[in-house]
Amino acid sequence: MVMAAEPQFHVLAVDDSLFDRKLIERLLQKASCQVTTVDSGYKALEFLGLREGVEINDPDAVSTSPVIHQEVEVNLIITDYCMPSMTGYDLLKEVKESSACKNIPVVIMSSENVPARISRCLEEGAEEFFLKPVRLADLNKLKPHMMKTKLKNQKLEEIETPSKDESGTVAAVVEPEVKNLTEI
Amino acid sequence: MQRQVALIKQSLFDQGYLDEQFMELEELQDDVNPNFVEEVATLYFKDSARLINSIDQALERGSFDFNRLDNYMHQFKGSSTSIGASKVKTECTMFREYCRMGNAEGCLRTFQQVKKEHATLRKKLEHYFQLARQAGPKETARRSK
Numbered sequence: 001m002v003m004a005a006e007p008q009f010h011v012l013a014v015d016d017s018l019f020d021r022k023l024i025e026r027l028l029q030k031a032s033c034q035v036t037t038v039d040s041g042y043k044a045l046e047f048l049g050l051r052e053g054v055e056i057n058d059p060d061a062v063s064t065s066p067v068i069h070q071e072v073e074v075n076l077i078i079t080d081y082c083m084p085s086m087t088g089y090d091l092l093k094e095v096k097e098s099s100a101c102k103n104i105p106v107v108i109m110s111s112e113n114v115p116a117r118i119s120r121c122l123e124e125g126a127e128e129f130f131l132k133p134v135r136l137a138d139l140n141k142l143k144p145h146m147m148k149t150k151l152k153n154q155k156l157e158e159i160e161t162p163s164k165d166e167s168g169t170v171a172a173v174v175e176p177e178v179k180n181l182t183e184i
Numbered sequence: 185m186q187r188q189v190a191l192i193k194q195s196l197f198d199q200g201y202l203d204e205q206f207m208e209l210e211e212l213q214d215d216v217n218p219n220f221v222e223e224v225a226t227l228y229f230k231d232s233a234r235l236i237n238s239i240d241q242a243l244e245r246g247s248f249d250f251n252r253l254d255n256y257m258h259q260f261k262g263s264s265t266s267i268g269a270s271k272v273k274t275e276c277t278m279f280r281e282y283c284r285m286g287n288a289e290g291c292l293r294t295f296q297q298v299k300k301e302h303a304t305l306r307k308k309l310e311h312y313f314q315l316a317r318q319a320g321p322k323e324t325a326r327r328s329k
Binding site: 023026 | 205208209211214220223231259263
């Protein structure tokens with residue numbers, strides 16, 4: 001079975017600095033990823049469907065239902081560590097504590113090299129910790145992590161919605177595809 | 185004209201105003217995003233002007249809240265590093281050292297240097313971008329995504 005061109009990864013990038021957001025967005029695009037940027041941990045949780053849409057008391061705000069946005073598959077979250085109100089570490093914790101999103105790899109970025117901070121994040125489940133400025137080479141290291149979740153999601157999809165062609169067994173359809181992808 | 189642009193850019197590196205991070209940014213430019221470097225540079229100068237203002241005001245007030253000053257400078261140093269502003273970054277580092285030592289005079293002195301390097305870089309980059317625009321699309325046309 002011939003696979004289509006390189007799979008598209010969707011990355012959620014979180015940073016309170018507009019300058020840094022522009023940078024990480026361009027880097028991710030250059031690494032052939034689809035990018036969504038948000039400026040706070042709260043907005044990230046909202047996007048992931050883990051929180052209703054109100055950060056501050058706003059009577060006019062439309063509250064979104066806490067349903068996971070299943071059409072929006074996120075293959076990786078990359079977040080700045082130092083952010084006001086909710087740090088990257090706080091966001092990491094929330095993601096890893098949620099049953100829906102805990103398998104999404106999370107990467108933390110920081111301009112400060114603080115070993116205690118780094119090990120704390122890695123212990124909490126962060127996949128990688130990048131020192132800013134992040135470079136293209138750093139992002140290319142992330143592809144295997146994103147590929148893992150993408151494959152997992154594809155497998156789950158195929159099990160939930162079995163293909164209606166000749167082959168009756170779903171297992172037979174999934175296995176060869178997985179093999180091809182890992183050969184790339 | 186393009187040669188002139190290239191020479192100016194080279195001198196910015198040779199004189200230590202810019203470091204390899206700037207080249208990393210240039211790598212991100214392509215046909216679809218031909219002005220990326222100038223765009224981020226503009227963002228940087230806008231951002232950093234705001235931070236300089238905040239620090240200026242804090243210093244003028246006379247009460248040295250070193251934590252606060254260090255916080256501002258942390259941001260300033262971060263974006264200066266990301267744009268490859270080498271000399272600015274060096275001065276920022278010094279400023280933070282003085283903050284940590286609680287040395288008010290050192291902070292004041294170094295901050296003048298920060299502002300000076302920042303202003304110099306701004307002028308030089310503005311000049312460079314202006315010429316680059318006049319010279320027209322060059323390598324970017326050859327580069328593929």
